[in-house]
Amino acid sequence: MTDRLTSPPTVRALLAREDLHLRLACDESALPGQALDRAVRWVHSSDLADPTPFLSEGLVLLTTGTQFAHAEDDPDLFAAYVRRLAERGVVALGFGTEVVRAGIPSLLIAACANNGMPLFEVPYRTPFIAVARANAEATAAESYARRTWALAAQRAVSLAALRPDGLDATVAELARQLDAWVGLFDSAGDLRREHPAGALDAATRDELDGEVATVLRRAARAGSSLRIGPTPFSLQTLGRGGHLRGVLAIASGDLDAESRAVVTSVIAMAGLALEQNEGVQRAHGMLRAGSVAALLAGDLGLARRLARELGHALAPGAIAVGVVEASGALLETVSEWLAGGVADPAPLLFGRGSEGLVVVVAPGSALPETLADRFPVRVGLSAAATWQEFPRAADEARAALRRQRGSVARFGETAASGVLGALDSDLARVLAAAALAPLIDHDTTRGTELVPTLRAWLESDARIDAAAIALGVHRHTVRTRIASAERVLGIDLASFPARAELWAALQVSGL
Incomplete structure (x- = not known):
């Protein structure tokens, strides 16, 4: 990210300035790793015994050693001095020789070695102000290089956004400028674009997917940092609070101000692109909804014309119609996911209907299960049909949703229970109990067996002899009980509608 021609202000860069003639007082291998590569924010000089109240973190301290003049043989004094500097965050110590004494005190060298503090000699011919000026120049040069980089990076990103594949090119350019992996997730939490592709291992991807999903569930604009x-x-x-369009993920730690400025410009352009894309998707959604409405109305010709406006034709062959049941906001998320083209297998057609999202698939497609696994929705699915039979198939899908539990309700399972099975509802059970209550009360109070007799008689196609054999009683007994039941219920069981009503009540009640 930094201009390669400009060295960042570090201890190593400061020692490398040949015009300063600085010399490291110990072997670099004896120092902790990266000790010479720590950033230098400023260079300060002081001969105080304890200058730490006046120092800041990331500073190089220069001293002539006058504070040690009366205790040059006290190792504890040197050890405490260097320890205080290290705890304050001083990154290196420079000792000016030939001012108070010749050479660096051996006890100071030992104390610096014990604390991992880089110690270097500043020769008499090099004034302290020259060392401070050199670091200030490096800081200014590095700052200028960062600003120059930021302007160039923003220009490169802007040019990338003008390409036909603007969003993808923008993400790729950001990854190149930051020299880091960059991924763009959509509103459903799917990774839609990444550069470089496949750079993350499976475990990292899985954990990152979970973090992105959490951010999207909050539905609030935010920036966050984490470590995987x-x-x-x-x-x-990306997007406004309550209606996030996605998440931009960058495999990088704390970004400096210039990097954040570049990322902010990408967020703005990506957000604008996604908002514009939302407008296009809204228009496409209206066309899809129109196709569904035309199919429900039986106007296959209009549906085909609208489908062509979306860039595809209604595929010939058998279809199955699914109805997705969920809240409005969730249905919009499902629609966006389907519109993103990442569903596998892809639907033949989908669009909003009056009772939810309608999805047309090939018979046997795994898409209904995929939707139910990915989103908290229920899907009703029709039996195989043709495009001409779309209205009936949509009714089947809705009927399956009403009759079955589970995430995917199939009409074939609903149809297997028959027409009477569809009466299995709370209302039907209440009505059946009310219709049969007089018979149950009569059997309970008088010890009769009207209910079992009626069931046996109806199961025997209303034949007295067959019912008598099934019950093990005389046919006159069955005839007498049927007549009693008619009096108790106040109906004539000679008519088929009356028998059908009673049979349905017995079936629903389970008596």
Whole structure:
């Protein structure tokens, strides 16, 4: 990200300035890793015994050693001095020789080695102000290089956004400029674009997917940082609060101000692109809804014309119609996911209907199960049909939803229970109990067997002899009980409608 021609202000870069003639007082291998590569924010000089109240973190301290003049043989004094500097965050110590004494005190060298503090000699011919000026120049050069990079990066990103594949090119350019993996997730939490592709291992991807899903569920605009294993990530939401369009993920830790400015520009352009894309998707959604309405109305010709406007034709062959049941906001998310073209297998057609989202699939398609697994929805699915039979198939899908539990309700299972099975509802059970109550009360109070007799008689196609054999009684007994039941119910069981009503009540009640 930094201009390769400009060295960042570090201890190593400061020591590398040949005009300063600085010399490291110990072997680099004796220092902790990266000790010489720590950033230097400023260079300060002080001969106080304890300058730490006046120092800041990331600072190089220069001293001539006057604070040690009266205790050069006290190792505890040197050890405490260096320890205080290290705890304050001082990154290196420079000792000016030939001012108070020749060379660096051996006890100071030992104390710095014990604390992992880089110690270097500043020769008499090099004034402290020259060291401070060198670091200030490096800081200014690095700052200028970062600003120059940020402007160039924003220009490159803007040019990428003008390409035909603007969103993909923008994400790719951001990844190149940051020299990091960048991924763009849609509103359903699917990774739609990534650069470089396949750079994340499966475990990291799975955990990142979960984090993105959590951010999207909150539905609030936010930026967050996290670490997955050794990799730091930054997450930035796209879109407005309550209606997020996606999440931009960057495999990078804390970004500096210039990098954040570039990311902000990408977020703005990506958000605008997604909002514009939303307008297109809204128009496509209206066309899809029109296709569904035309099919429900039996106007196959109009449905075909609308489908062609969407860029595809109604595929010939058998179909199955599914109706997705969920809240309005969730149905919109499902629609966006289907519109994104990532569903596998893809639907033959989908669109909003009066009772939910209608999805047309090939018979045997796994898409209904995929929808139910991915989203908290229920799907009613019709039996195989043709496009001409679309209204009937849609009714079957809705009937399956009403009659069955479970995430995917299939009409074939509903049809297997027959017409009377469809009467299995709370209302039907209440009506059946009310219709049979006089018979049950009569059997309970008088010890008769009107209910079992009626069931046996109806199961025997209303034949007295067959019912008598089934019950093990005389046919006159059956005839007498039927007549009693007619008096109790106040109906004439000689008519088929009356028998059908009684049979349905017996079936629903389970008596």
